[in-house]
Amino acid sequence: MRIIFFLLLSAHGLIGMNLLGSDIQPSEPVKAHLVSEVESIQPGASFHVGLLLEMEKGWHTYWLNPGDSGLPTTVAWDLPPGFVPGGIQWPYPNRLGTDTIVNFGYEQEVLLITEIKASQMIKPDETIRISARVDWLVCKDECLPGHADLVMDLPVKNAASADSRWAIKFAEARKKLPISLMDWGIQVFTDGDQATIRITSPFWFESDFTHISFFPEQMGLFNYAKPQIFRKVEEGYSIQVGLSKLVREIPTEIQGVLVSDKSWSHVSEKRALRIVVPCVQIKKEDKKT
Amino acid sequence: MKKLVLFSCVFFTILGMNLMAIEAPVGEPAPDFVCNDSNGVTHALSAYKGKIVVLEWLNHDCPFVKKHYGSGNMQKLQKIYTGRDVIWLSVISSAPGKQGFCTPDKANDLTKSTNAHPTAVLLDPLGSVGKKYGAKTTPHMFIINKEGILVYNGGIDNKPSTDPLDIDKATNYVAKALNELLAGKEVSIKTSSPYGCSVKYD
Numbered sequence: 001m002r003i004i005f006f007l008l009l010s011a012h013g014l015i016g017m018n019l020l021g022s023d024i025q026p027s028e029p030v031k032a033h034l035v036s037e038v039e040s041i042q043p044g045a046s047f048h049v050g051l052l053l054e055m056e057k058g059w060h061t062y063w064l065n066p067g068d069s070g071l072p073t074t075v076a077w078d079l080p081p082g083f084v085p086g087g088i089q090w091p092y093p094n095r096l097g098t099d100t101i102v103n104f105g106y107e108q109e110v111l112l113i114t115e116i117k118a119s120q121m122i123k124p125d126e127t128i129r130i131s132a133r134v135d136w137l138v139c140k141d142e143c144l145p146g147h148a149d150l151v152m153d154l155p156v157k158n159a160a161s162a163d164s165r166w167a168i169k170f171a172e173a174r175k176k177l178p179i180s181l182m183d184w185g186i187q188v189f190t191d192g193d194q195a196t197i198r199i200t201s202p203f204w205f206e207s208d209f210t211h212i213s214f215f216p217e218q219m220g221l222f223n224y225a226k227p228q229i230f231r232k233v234e235e236g237y238s239i240q241v242g243l244s245k246l247v248r249e250i251p252t253e254i255q256g257v258l259v260s261d262k263s264w265s266h267v268s269e270k271r272a273l274r275i276v277v278p279c280v281q282i283k284k285e286d287k288k289t
Numbered sequence: 290m291k292k293l294v295l296f297s298c299v300f301f302t303i304l305g306m307n308l309m310a311i312e313a314p315v316g317e318p319a320p321d322f323v324c325n326d327s328n329g330v331t332h333a334l335s336a337y338k339g340k341i342v343v344l345e346w347l348n349h350d351c352p353f354v355k356k357h358y359g360s361g362n363m364q365k366l367q368k369i370y371t372g373r374d375v376i377w378l379s380v381i382s383s384a385p386g387k388q389g390f391c392t393p394d395k396a397n398d399l400t401k402s403t404n405a406h407p408t409a410v411l412l413d414p415l416g417s418v419g420k421k422y423g424a425k426t427t428p429h430m431f432i433i434n435k436e437g438i439l440v441y442n443g444g445i446d447n448k449p450s451t452d453p454l455d456i457d458k459a460t461n462y463v464a465k466a467l468n469e470l471l472a473g474k475e476v477s478i479k480t481s482s483p484y485g486c487s488v489k490y491d
Binding site for chain 2: 069137139223226227245
């Protein structure tokens, strides 16, 4: 009895606290915090905030395409008039799950960055309240849906200043954001139940990938359990990915992220490349009957 | 101590296929299986030719299943359509020790306590029926027409969430397909993304 009383007291105490501008929420394996890259905001300027999810060992949350099961984390913003939020900037995920059921998501910790544009009409020394309702599914062997109502107050000032507490976390998350590069040649062909992604290296690329994984953004298109076949070819690389038999119509465009063991950029270390590519269906030549 | 009796389901192996990547294709004959239910009765899919059959992958501890059972949504579908001569088979493919695994007694208790109305609850602890169909989530729904052709493979509805309030806002693909079949029409929406917890295979 005494133990229960103590636990109730602690829970109540925790609910009373306001750590890092966030609230403690009931879903135990995940702790969610709303953090800011900046200490203050300026009228009409864009700034970045992040949804920091800390997961207990063995638990994971999901990418924008969760894979064969699961649900992606969603955020609904409650901002003052004139403030415009962007979408979640998803770091590239890890492949999780089993041979039979494949998921795409995050373990331990993930920072989901969002850019917000401030209203022109705010004035210095005002305080702006940023609220977010976050919903997630966190799974280990079982799945627990969870949510948090997070709140953060930021002052309006004329001069910008960074919040150094989170600088490292923002930098680490940004490293994992996919880049879009013009000088990589990407083509996608589908043929029956396979899709082939052809990658042509740019002239400056002197390195060599030993592995590239494709993470599709579109749901229901690919057979995730079918192993992807990575090959080095003359002009670069190719990846063969299984298509789902349940696809009724091959789309005209494929969207996804290619994750490699080396950088796609010669300017900075970026292991993920986002591709948005027309999809060409190969038709077998008509055979004479 | 009650002996734990495992009911294994026989399936017909196709040599050379990667069972892990299988998805039962719509428009083709549904994979046949032989499986025991929670009362020890053997069910063979081929014996149901001439009937519409629904396969519902089930794990009572999964929050997505709880969404549809807690709200009464799944039981309502089961009652309506078994009442119209549809064979409704709930399938539990959780392996022993994994979430959702049921002994025959536990399965019957859950059917009773949730007031469910399936024709039977098939126990597939070795996962052979599940893997034959490529059942990925709970729930994952399959519909087989009277000729034994798979006519629907996908989610129960179009709102992937654990929130029961989404049920009324959603298009229920199973009800839609069954209504079309019972009216002698073709199923219009043949596939959708199944959503839920992953099936807890071995």
